[in-house]
Amino acid sequence: MPNMESTGQVSESGSSLVKHALNPEKTFMQVHYLKGYFLLRFLASKVGLEYFLHFFRLFIKKYHGQLILSQDFLQMLLETFPDMERQGLTLEAIYADWLDRPGVPKVAKWIGLSPSVGKGRKRKKAGLNVNFKEVMPEQLVLLLEILLEEAELSVTSLRTIKRTYDLPKQDAEVRHRWCELVIKHKYAQAYGDVEHFLIHDQAMGVYLYGELMIQEDSRQQALARRCLSLVQNEMDQSARRVVEEMVL
Known part of the structure; x- marks a missing residue:
């Protein structure tokens, strides 16, 4: 509006x-x-x-x-x-x-996630009872984008978020934000989620290659190059050229 x-x-x-x-x-x-x-x-x-x-x-x-x-x-x-x-x-x-x-x-926000969320307990926010497992994909996208604004997130918080919302089984929009969060905070335990996204959601994965490379982390850069080598023969040519410019 x-x-x-x-x-x-x-x-x-x-x-x-x-x-x-x-x-x-x-x-x-x-x-x-x-x-x-x-x-x-x-x-x-x-x-x-x-x-x-x-x-x-x-x-x-x-x-x-x-x-x-x-x-x-x-x-x-x-x-x-x-x-x-x-x-x-x-x-x-x-x-x-x-x-x-x-x-x-x-x-409209959920702030202050704690390990208790993973047990399905309810928390009160703004006078409302909210079951954190009963959320829609749009709400998960919003939650993850809010978390992307945080400078630091602990491994425990990231592990809890993934387990609570079963993020690897969500739709591509949610998983893309999750991968961004994994890359930003160098959450190595979930690098497999990033690799799976880059291989199986190639059209949406171009941005993630750039994020992997600008982190100046050798492990993340190696992940980007490995994924490209696995899918480069089946990628859209224009997308492949963009990724190759970032990765190679």
């Missing part, structure tokens, strides 16, 4: 432009997408999913074919459900917590 300022522009040809789009430094991060996903889920939780979907249909019918800004959506939502403002969910509050601030609000 564009911000509250006049970000929408229409050219003489009739095409529209939106400023403040994808940050080029975040090419491989998905937080900006997940943030919108969690904002919508948060709003839906306040009014009920059935009512929220009904509102969506009305909103699409009203603004179909138009260039809209985030305040158009939020203002109509607050007008449709006035109880939200009485709960403190004003337009200004939503912008302050979700749209004008980088990262994801704490209400």
Whole structure:
């Protein structure tokens, strides 16, 4: 959603432009997408999913074919459900917590993982009971990206995360973030997960080759070269050229 300022522009040809789009430094991060996903889920939780979907249909019918800004959506939502403002969910509050601030609000985060998580115990966060095993792939991606921002993670924490969420059996998006975490923290016990990803998910593995090489770790660089040697004959030619430039 564009911000509250006049970000929408229409050219003489009739095409529209939106400023403040994808940050080029975040090419491989998905937080900006997940943030919108969690904002919508948060709003839906306040009014009920059935009512929220009904509102969506009305909103699409009203603004179909138009260039809209985030305040158009939020203002109509607050007008449709006035109880939200009485709960403190004003337009200004939503912008302050979700749209004008980088990262994801704490209400959507899980912080402070401990070995007890691996035993399936529940923890309280922001007044909610959360079972850490009952999470969706999108939530796991978000969790791993938050952890990627940490400068240090202990071996115990990494081992617990892997075991708790059974990460090697998750989808490719989740496993890619897990491999990034393994590489960043040089978690040698999970190098096999990285090798498996590079061999079996070649299209998504190009970025990981670069991460392995820039760590200036001989073991990680050897892993990159070994994986390339195993799959180079079956790789897409353009991807292979990119990887060879990084690895060889």
